[in-house]
Amino acid sequence: MKKRYAFAISLSIMMALSLVVAGAARRGVAASGDKVAAAAIGSTIANFKLSDTSGKEQTLSALKGTNGTVLIFISTQCPVVRDYMERIGKLAADYKERGVNVIGINANASESMDDVKAHIAANNLTFPVMKDKGNKVADQLGAERTPEVFFLDAANKLVYHGRIDNHRNISLVNANDLRDAIDATLAGKPVVKAEASAFGCTIKRAS
Amino acid sequence: MRYSFYLLPGLAMLALSLTPAGQPQHARSASAAAAAAAPLIHRPAATLVAFNPLKGAAQEVVTGKTGQAHKTKKGETATRVAVVREIDLEALKKLLQRGTGTDARPLLVNFWATWCVPCREEFPDLVKINSDYAKRNLEVITISLDDPSEIKTTVPQFLREVRAGNLPAYLLNVIDPDIAINTIDPQWRGALPATFLYDASGQMVFKHTGRFDTRELRAAIDKVTTAR
Numbered sequence: 001m002k003k004r005y006a007f008a009i010s011l012s013i014m015m016a017l018s019l020v021v022a023g024a025a026r027r028g029v030a031a032s033g034d035k036v037a038a039a040a041i042g043s044t045i046a047n048f049k050l051s052d053t054s055g056k057e058q059t060l061s062a063l064k065g066t067n068g069t070v071l072i073f074i075s076t077q078c079p080v081v082r083d084y085m086e087r088i089g090k091l092a093a094d095y096k097e098r099g100v101n102v103i104g105i106n107a108n109a110s111e112s113m114d115d116v117k118a119h120i121a122a123n124n125l126t127f128p129v130m131k132d133k134g135n136k137v138a139d140q141l142g143a144e145r146t147p148e149v150f151f152l153d154a155a156n157k158l159v160y161h162g163r164i165d166n167h168r169n170i171s172l173v174n175a176n177d178l179r180d181a182i183d184a185t186l187a188g189k190p191v192v193k194a195e196a197s198a199f200g201c202t203i204k205r206a207s
Numbered sequence: 208m209r210y211s212f213y214l215l216p217g218l219a220m221l222a223l224s225l226t227p228a229g230q231p232q233h234a235r236s237a238s239a240a241a242a243a244a245a246p247l248i249h250r251p252a253a254t255l256v257a258f259n260p261l262k263g264a265a266q267e268v269v270t271g272k273t274g275q276a277h278k279t280k281k282g283e284t285a286t287r288v289a290v291v292r293e294i295d296l297e298a299l300k301k302l303l304q305r306g307t308g309t310d311a312r313p314l315l316v317n318f319w320a321t322w323c324v325p326c327r328e329e330f331p332d333l334v335k336i337n338s339d340y341a342k343r344n345l346e347v348i349t350i351s352l353d354d355p356s357e358i359k360t361t362v363p364q365f366l367r368e369v370r371a372g373n374l375p376a377y378l379l380n381v382i383d384p385d386i387a388i389n390t391i392d393p394q395w396r397g398a399l400p401a402t403f404l405y406d407a408s409g410q411m412v413f414k415h416t417g418r419f420d421t422r423e424l425r426a427a428i429d430k431v432t433t434a435r
Binding site (some may be wrong): 029030031038077078079080139144146148162163166167169172183196197198199200201202203 | 318320322324325330352354382383384385388389394395396397398399400410411413414415416417427
C-alpha cells in the first residue's frame, strides 16, 4: 500500500514540476506576427463558406470530392504560386476522375474578386477558385502562406497539410508529398508524411 | 534504490518537458524531428570569427569596388560592397551557432526574398537596426530564398538599392526546404518574411513571421544587447 502511495506522490510531483518547466521554456520565445495555429492532422474540418467568382456562396459540403478534397491557398501575385499554377492544374485534372476535388482559395485581402477572375482567365484554370472574404477559412484552418495545402479525406478529416512538393523549380522536385498523400488515402493507407513545409508568401490578412 | 522504479515515469516526463521552446506540439516527420532536436548549439566564440560558410561549395559574389567606401544619406560611412554568399543546410546551422565566451553576440536573422513585397518593405528598417545596434554587439544576417540563379543579379542589386552593403547576406540553396525550416523553428511553416532573434547563448528569444513591427523588434533586441 505504501508503495502505491509513494508511486502516486512521485508521479504527481514530477508531473507538476514538468508542467512548470515546460511553461517556463515556452515563455522564453516571444512570438508575434501572422502566425495562427494550424488545424491538427486527424481533426475533422467543420463546414465553411466561401464566395465563388460570381459572388455566390459555396460551402465545403457542396465543393468536396467524393473521395477527398484538396484545399490550396493561392495568390494572384505570389511568384511561388505562379511557379506552381501548371502543377496545380495538372493535379486537379489527374485526380478529378478519382473523386478528389481541388479547390483554390484566395484569402489575400489585398487581392480583389476581379483580380481572382483575371488570374483564372490568364492561367486557364479548370478548377474552381473561391474568395475567402475576411480570411475566415484561412483562420479556421490556420493557413499562413501561399501556396499552402490542406488535404481532407472523404469524411473531411485533415490527413495532409503543407507543401505541394519540395521545390518550386519543377526540375528539382524529388518529393511529391501531396500526391503521395492523396494516393495513400485513395488506397486506404495512412499518409506517411502528413506535414511538410516550404517557403512561400504570407497571406495578406484583413486588418 | 528500490524507489528508483517509482521515480522513472516522472523523470521521463521531466526530461520531455525540458525540450527547448518552439518544439512541435504535433507529429512531424522523423527527419524534421531530428533536424529540430538541437536548435541550441554552443561552440567557442573564437571559432565564430574564423568560420567560413563558403567553405566547400559556396559561391560568392561581390558587387561594386571592394574596399571602397561611400557616404550614406545620414553621412555614415559604409562600404559599397554587397556580398551574397550561397549556403547549404550545414552552413546555415553553423551560422546560427553562438559562442560560449563573454564575447558571444546576440544574433538577428531575417529570411527574405526579392519577390516578397513585405520583405522588401521591411529591409530598410533592418539596415537601420544593423547600423544602430552595431555598438551594442548585435550580429545581423540576412538569408535570401531567391533562386540561386539570381545570386549575381536581382539579390545584390536590391541590396545595393537599400544600401545594405554592411549587412552580411546569404542565399540558402537547399533541395528540401522542410528540413531547413524545421532546423530554424519547427513551428515556422516557411512564410516570408520571417525574423528570429537569438540571445548570446543561442537561445531563440523572439520570432516573427510577416512584416515585423520595428518598435516591437527593437524592444526585443534591447533586452538581449548591451552597450560596449
